[in-house]
Amino acid sequence: MNEPAEIYQTERLLVRHITDGDVDAMHAVYGDAVAMQWVDDGQPLDRQGCMRWIAVTKRNYATRGYGMSALVLKHYAAERLDLRRVIATTAPENEASQRVLLKVGMSHLETTRDEDGSCTKTFVWLAGNP
Numbered sequence: 001m002n003e004p005a006e007i008y009q010t011e012r013l014l015v016r017h018i019t020d021g022d023v024d025a026m027h028a029v030y031g032d033a034v035a036m037q038w039v040d041d042g043q044p045l046d047r048q049g050c051m052r053w054i055a056v057t058k059r060n061y062a063t064r065g066y067g068m069s070a071l072v073l074k075h076y077a078a079e080r081l082d083l084r085r086v087i088a089t090t091a092p093e094n095e096a097s098q099r100v101l102l103k104v105g106m107s108h109l110e111t112t113r114d115e116d117g118s119c120t121k122t123f124v125w126l127a128g129n130p
Contacts, residue, residue: 005061007069008086008125013104014072015086018057022070026050038094086125091118098123 005017018026029035030045030053045053053068060067088106090097098108098121106123113119 010105015069016072017061018054018068018070020051020054023047023050023054025070026054038091038097088123089120090123092121 007015007017009015024047027045027047027050030039030050031047033044036042036044057067086106087109088101090101092111101123102108104125106125109122109124111119111121
């Protein structure tokens with residue numbers, strides 16, 4: 001079995017590609033109605049829905065070069081990979097997620113209006129920035 005591709009690391013956090021083995025962890029979050037109020041249509045996903053989401057993400061890696069990522073808290077130090085930019089998005093009302101993104105070193109880039117009239121806040125991490 002291949003190891004998941006690492007995207008970048010910090011002293012405490014590893015960001016990597018999602019794999020089929022992440023389905024249970026994903027379901028623990030995406031099956032929770034409270035957590036899902038900020039994602040897509042706000043509806044929780046069953047395990048099959050999580051498996052479909054992983055398949056879509058893997059296709060995105062192959063066709064777009066990017067997709068959703070898994071965040072893994074590390075208990076060891078490692079060198080950072082040579083990644084130049086990472087983005088994350090939240091709903092403007094999701095202040096808890098925004099605090100997490102700011103705490104891990106990301107900064108607010110922009111707020112955009114989506115085709116459906118809703119807004120999205122975009123955060124960015126740039127290599128070389130603390």
